[in-house]
Amino acid sequence: MSIDEFYVVLQRFSTAKNIEEITELCRFHANQLGFDTFVYALRIPSNFSSSRLVLLKGYPEQWLDHYFTNAYYEIDPIIAYCTEYVTPIQWHDLPKIPSTRSIQMMNEASEFGLKAGITMPMHSPHGEMGVLSFALNRPETTSREITQHAMPYIQILAGYIHEAVRRVLNLEDLNQEILLTAREKECMKWAADGKTSWEISRLLNLSERTINFHLNNATQKLHASNRQHALIKATLLGLIHPHPF
Numbered sequence: 653m654s655i656d657e658f659y660v661v662l663q664r665f666s667t668a669k670n671i672e673e674i675t676e677l678c679r680f681h682a683n684q685l686g687f688d689t690f691v692y693a694l695r696i697p698s699n700f701s702s703s704r705l706v707l708l709k710g711y712p713e714q715w716l717d718h719y720f721t722n723a724y725y726e727i728d729p730i731i732a733y734c735t736e737y738v739t740p741i742q743w744h745d746l747p748k749i750p751s752t753r754s755i756q757m758m759n760e761a762s763e764f765g766l767k768a769g770i771t772m773p774m775h776s777p778h779g780e781m782g783v784l785s786f787a788l789n790r791p792e793t794t795s796r797e798i799t800q801h802a803m804p805y806i807q808i809l810a811g812y813i814h815e816a817v818r819r820v821l822n823l824e825d826l827n828q829e830i831l832l833t834a835r836e837k838e839c840m841k842w843a844a845d846g847k848t849s850w851e852i853s854r855l856l857n858l859s860e861r862t863i864n865f866h867l868n869n870a871t872q873k874l875h876a877s878n879r880q881h882a883l884i885k886a887t888l889l890g891l892i893h894p895h896p897f
Contacts, residue, residue: 653684658805665816674816675708678784681809682710686798687786688765691716694817697779697888706817711787715764719757727754734773734783740806742799743769744792761787768795770802772810778823778890784810832891836870839863840892844883 653661661680668674682690690710697703709716718724725731729749733741749755761767766787774782786802788795817823832840842852849867853860867879876882886892 662808662812665812668816668820670820671706671708671817674813674820675710677816678708678809678813679710681805682786685786685802685805686788687769687802688788690784690786692785692813692817693783694814695781696823699888700884706821708813708817711766712764715761715766718760718764722757724757727751727757729754729758730771730785731783734771734781738773738775740770740772740803740810742796742803743771744796744799765789768792768799770799770806772806774810774814776814776818776890777893778818779888780814780818780823782810782814782817784813830873830889830891832870832873832886833866836866836873837892839866840870840883840886841894843867843879844887844892 661677664677665674668677678690678692682688689712690708692708692710694706695703696706707716729746730741730743733746749758767789769785769787771783771785774780774784776782784806786799786806788798790798838856839852842855843849847855849860849863852858852863856863867882870886871879871882874882874885876885883892
């Protein structure tokens with residue numbers, strides 16, 4: 653597929669109507685790039701104890717069941733990489749795997765045909781984390797050639813997939829349902845820096861009662877049980893962030 657053809661096909665993500673259509677587009681691109689299987693996982697933050705997970709399934713179903721049954725996401729070196737970086741990684745270039753259990757996981761993945769691959773992390777300003785992986789079951793030399801060739805493509809693909817999934821799930825609308833005022837956000841930012849209501853009142857030249865009013869309003873809008881909970885939820889949802897932008 654030429655670059656021009658690639659960009660034409662990319663536009664289909666903007667008109668996909670549901671997760672199934674996006675999944676088929678992912679399957680098409682994976683095959684075009686020479687891969688056997690793929691997966692796209694989107695973690696949508698709601699709280700720290702649990703989050704919503706959306707999967708576009710192109711991996712063997714048996715492997716996915718085995719992976720989640722054994723909670724391999726806790727020791728998966730690919731997930732560990734994605735939490736810290738924003739560039740794609742070919743699996744043979746992963747940092748040294750530290751634990752025996754992680755090595756066991758990667759060996760078991762190979763038994764399901766996931767011997768080599770490439771992964772692109774996506775970090776959304778709204779707090780979500782996406783992980784796009786293409787995998788294949790080929791000899792090492794061939795695998796390296798395919799993953800190296802796919803490097804620039806997966807960087808572009810991941811962004812289109814991420815935005816398409818957010819669109820069909822109406823995630824943008826969900827975030828917009830919580831409408832914090834500029835003053836509420838300002839008070840919460842200072843509170844997130846550890847300032848008391850009295851200290852914030854001095855910084856903003858307002859009464860302490862007014863500061864508490866804004867913070868209490870924000871806490872109610874976020875359906876939080878207290879101020880600390882509200883700050884955590886606002887951070888998870890990307891509703892507050894450090895200056896300057």
